[in-house]
Amino acid sequence: MAPTAGVPPIPSRDRARGALLGLAVGDALGAPAENLRPSQIRARWGRITGYVTDHPAGTDDTEYALFSALLLVRHGSALTCAHVEAAWHEHLTGRADGSLSGAGFSERGTVENLRRGLAVPACAQHRHAWSDGLAMRAAPHGVFAAGRPAEAARLAAIDGSVSHEGEGIHGGRAVAAGVAAAMAGAPPAAVVAAALAAVPEDSWTARSLRRAT
Secondary structure (H helix, E strand, O other), rough: OOOOOOOOOHHHHHHHHHHHHHHHHHHHHHHOOOOOOHHHHHHHHHHOOOOOOOOOOOOOOHHHHHHHHHHHHHHHHHHOOHHHHHHHHOOOOOOOOOOOOOOOOHHHHHHHHHHHOOOOOOHHHHOOOOOOOOOOOOHHHHHOOOOOOHHHHHHHHHHHHHOOOOOOHHHHHHHHHHHHHOOOOHHHHHEEEEEHHHHOOOHHHHHHHHOOO
């Protein structure tokens, strides 16, 4: 994909660092307002233009993204559902709190299913399999498969097979594909197009992306 006209090329390492640091910073910025309605946020802080805590920190969004990145460091394009499932057992199901700090319903439901002995794909069948829990950790797949949106989406779907299905998988595929396109310098319109190409046209994810753009 061609870079945006008039914009000097950015080294891929800087793009990768920017993608992951941007994820962590955005997570820390929004953490105090998580699960609050816009009206509640305005009532408490007004318009937020900076951090609202003295010691900002990220949430499970960042931790799970790093967890996915470590899977890619270990397995690369050879990543399988069995690798992901084994990693969850190795690093998550044995924790006293059942997951990484602040984990959402989809992660906790997955850990509970894994503890019950369910394997992929059954362990992903819970009430919150549609959530954004895969999307939040999908950026590393786009970084790894820079310039290859289809490959990024494929890897994200493998990662998500342990915890999500349906729209939950579509969201992760869209994020991974979009990041992969952006890593190659694609302009915004092409990033959105890559994300849309990675999900079914009639899916809720695709409809929401089209409305947002």
